[in-house]
Amino acid sequence: MKFREDGTFHILHITDIQEIPEVAEDTLTLMRRALDAAKPDLVVFTGDQIRGYDPAYIDTFLRRRGE
Numbered sequence: 001m002k003f004r005e006d007g008t009f010h011i012l013h014i015t016d017i018q019e020i021p022e023v024a025e026d027t028l029t030l031m032r033r034a035l036d037a038a039k040p041d042l043v044v045f046t047g048d049q050i051r052g053y054d055p056a057y058i059d060t061f062l063r064r065r066g067e
Contacts, residue, residue: 001042012040016047 003009012034017027035043 004041009042010038010040011042011044012038013044013046015045 001009014031014034017023017031
C-alpha cells in the first residue's frame with residue numbers, strides 16, 4: 001500500500017447493501033458518487049451481497065429458512 005503525499009490513506013468500506021439478485025440502479029449511483037467523492041486508495045466490499053447461491057450450500061440455506 002502506498003500513502004498519499006500528506007501521509008493519509010483513504011479507505012471506502014461498502015457493506016451489506018442487501019439487494020439480491022440484482023443491485024438497484026439507485027444503489028449503484030450512490031456507490032459511484034461515494035467513490036467519486038472519497039477518491040479512496042482502497043475499496044473494501046463486504047457483507048452478504050451475493051448473486052444467487054452456490055449449489056453446494058443449498059441444504060444449509062434451506063435449513064436456515066426453515067424449509
